[in-house]
Amino acid sequence: MQIVAKDLTYIYSEKSKSLAVRAVDGVTLTIDEGEFFGIVGRTGSGKSTFVQHLNGLIKVGKDKGSLKIGEFDLTDKDCDFMALRSKVGMVFQYPEAQLFAETVFDDVAFGLKNFYPELSPEETTERVKTALTLVGLNYEEVKEKSPFELSGGQKRRVAIAGVIVTRPEVLVLDEPAAGLDPVGKRDFIRLLKELHKTFVKTIIIVSHDMNLVSENCSRAVVFDKGKIALSGTPKEIFSDAKKVAELGLDLPVTAKLTNDLKDKGIIIDSDLTTDDFIQKYLRAVKDKGGAL
Amino acid sequence: MKEMTFGQYYPTNSPVHKMNASVKILLVIAYIVAVFMVDYYHFLGLLACLFAIVIATVIARVPFGRMLKSIKGVIFLVVFSAVLQVFFNKQGTPLWEGGFITDEGLLTAGFITMRIVLIVLGASLLTLTTSPVELADGIEFLLYPLKYIKFPVHEFALIMSIALRFIPTLLEETDRIIKAQKARGANFESGNIFKRAKALIPVLIPLLISSFRRADELADAMDARCYAGSKVRTKYKKTTFGLGDLFGLLFFAGLIVGVVYLNGFYLYPYLVA
Ligand SMILES: Nc1ncnc2c1ncn2[C@@H]1O[C@H](COP(=O)(O)OP(=O)(O)OP(=O)(O)O)[C@@H](O)[C@H]1O
Ligand SMILES: [Mg+2]
Numbered sequence: 001m002q003i004v005a006k007d008l009t010y011i012y013s014e015k016s017k018s019l020a021v022r023a024v025d026g027v028t029l030t031i032d033e034g035e036f037f038g039i040v041g042r043t044g045s046g047k048s049t050f051v052q053h054l055n056g057l058i059k060v061g062k063d064k065g066s067l068k069i070g071e072f073d074l075t076d077k078d079c080d081f082m083a084l085r086s087k088v089g090m091v092f093q094y095p096e097a098q099l100f101a102e103t104v105f106d107d108v109a110f111g112l113k114n115f116y117p118e119l120s121p122e123e124t125t126e127r128v129k130t131a132l133t134l135v136g137l138n139y140e141e142v143k144e145k146s147p148f149e150l151s152g153g154q155k156r157r158v159a160i161a162g163v164i165v166t167r168p169e170v171l172v173l174d175e176p177a178a179g180l181d182p183v184g185k186r187d188f189i190r191l192l193k194e195l196h197k198t199f200v201k202t203i204i205i206v207s208h209d210m211n212l213v214s215e216n217c218s219r220a221v222v223f224d225k226g227k228i229a230l231s232g233t234p235k236e237i238f239s240d241a242k243k244v245a246e247l248g249l250d251l252p253v254t255a256k257l258t259n260d261l262k263d264k265g266i267i268i269d270s271d272l273t274t275d276d277f278i279q280k281y282l283r284a285v286k287d288k289g290g291a292l
Numbered sequence: 293m294k295e296m297t298f299g300q301y302y303p304t305n306s307p308v309h310k311m312n313a314s315v316k317i318l319l320v321i322a323y324i325v326a327v328f329m330v331d332y333y334h335f336l337g338l339l340a341c342l343f344a345i346v347i348a349t350v351i352a353r354v355p356f357g358r359m360l361k362s363i364k365g366v367i368f369l370v371v372f373s374a375v376l377q378v379f380f381n382k383q384g385t386p387l388w389e390g391g392f393i394t395d396e397g398l399l400t401a402g403f404i405t406m407r408i409v410l411i412v413l414g415a416s417l418l419t420l421t422t423s424p425v426e427l428a429d430g431i432e433f434l435l436y437p438l439k440y441i442k443f444p445v446h447e448f449a450l451i452m453s454i455a456l457r458f459i460p461t462l463l464e465e466t467d468r469i470i471k472a473q474k475a476r477g478a479n480f481e482s483g484n485i486f487k488r489a490k491a492l493i494p495v496l497i498p499l500l501i502s503s504f505r506r507a508d509e510l511a512d513a514m515d516a517r518c519y520a521g522s523k524v525r526t527k528y529k530k531t532t533f534g535l536g537d538l539f540g541l542l543f544f545a546g547l548i549v550g551v552v553y554l555n556g557f558y559l560y561p562y563l564v565a
Contacts (some may be wrong), residue, residue: 023447057471097502100498110494114476
């Protein structure tokens with residue numbers, strides 16, 4: 001499913017003059033099927049507001065632009081939001097806050113039962129099992145446990161299983177790695193990449209971690225005051241260090257190193273992933289006869 | 293949900309804002325008493341009360357729009373009681389031959405509407421000009437005498453101010469959880485009342501759990517800063533009694549006297565005469 005937003009605008013408390021906030025301001029953006037898409041920007045720049053449009057949690061207002069996701073026209077009054085939400089999964093920051101059921105099984109099955117009430121118990125069990133296995137949990141071990149007796153990392157996995165259990169084609173994640181330790185973060189990225197190889201065709205991730213973006217995203221946009229300030233591949237976005245700093249962002253480590261080396265007269269033209277950077281760097285070293 | 297305005301603090305640093313919170317609470321109580329002291333159909337008394345609250349609002353430099361917004365919250369109550377009076381009050385004379393709407397019904401509806409509106413205006417002027425913390429302090433001070441019958445006044449006030457402090461947080465959290473469950477296909481909008489009540493479980497349980505977690509954290513934070521209850525506590529802000537307070541007391545005392553005086557004038561016969 002391709003996502004096409006045209007001139008999308010959202011204003012909080014629109015009716016009040018003093019409280020009105022233009023959180024999203026004329027955003028035009030196309031995200032193709034199959035992308036691993038990054039959304040970055042300083043705090044309050046409108047990222048969360050934008051992504052909440054993608055499964056109709058925030059409705060597109062009248063004269064506030066248009067938004068199409070595959071077959072779904074979200075500007076249309078008769079848009080089937082239930083069907084849309086089963087196709088576009090949404091993982092919020094601290095998703096473990098959504099856990100509520102008595103057992104892990106029931107919690108993960110919640111979305112499935114909402115979207116597909118006609119599913120047979122065997123099919124439900126099968127899908128829950130698949131989802132829990134995908135997020136790296138042992139189904140037999142956790143299914144009867146209360147979600148509240150799990151560790152923080154496990155809770156988050158259960159919460160994500162509860163979203164992917166409906167096999168969404170688009171998975172939107174709003175700062176999903178917040179509060180994870182480095183190992184947890186690495187595992188989490190690995191999980192996203194695994195999912196990207198399965199039924200999840202498009203991943204859209206909101207993040208403050210530029211390394212995560214440069215390492216994984218095919219394309220990204222930078223939000224600033226509700227508008228798109230920069231867009232392109234990570235390489236394109238992080239090429240202008242000054243502009244990036246103006247937008248309140250950091251550079252990924254690879255971009256910093258590229259700039260430092262450039263000052264020393266060594267030009268490295270990588271796509272800013274660690275692997276590519278190291279390869280290009282080693283080649284540069286070799287070309288100089290190992291004398292750096 | 294964040295757009296609720298009833299009782300939001302509106303700081304302008306006016307003389308009314310600087311008044312002692314306990315005094316303001318007492319004055320609002322006095323004002324409400326005055327509104328209730330106005331005899332039925334003695335609209336002049338109500339006008340005096342309206343006059344008083346308008347003056348106070350002007351001095352407080354609170355925009356009238358903000359005051360009127362608070363009425364929105366009780367509009368249902370107002371309309372409901374007015375309609376009830378207009379259609380079901382059988383006393384007095386019908387407005388037309390055989391009609392079911394009586395003059396007394398209309399008068400009562402108008403009177404009750406004004407009364408509710410006036411009370412809401414008074415209460416919201418208090419919350420618009422007094423921060424929640426000051427309010428809690430004011431109530432604590434007023435309840436102080438209850439200490440002698442071993443009522444835990446300080447703890448009570450603390451509970452109140454913590455509750456006030458966490459209302460916005462709770463609303464935000466509710467909003468987030470509702471969104472997360474909606475994204476998982478929860479449906480809060482259709483079905484009969486039992487279905488809808490059941491649909492709230494996935495919201496209420498996470499809310500409860502996060503509230504307990506927050507309470508735990510808050511308790512730890514208070515412990516860490518050596519909070520030890522009422523015995524050893526002093527106030528950061530000393531309450532004072534200033535000129536503004538004295539003026540306020542006189543003003544509302546005048547209002548009560550005025551209302552009693554105006555109760556002597558029954559306007560309606562002159563209106564129809
Ligand atoms: N429920 C709301 N009511 C009113 N204003 C809001 C609400 N939610 C967000 N805003 C405002 O809209 C703007 C954009 O907020 P948003 O949450 O989309 O930013 P963000 O880019 O996700 O920030 P962060 O990185 O901190 O999550 C901010 O100015 C914020 O104050
Ligand atoms: Mg956000």
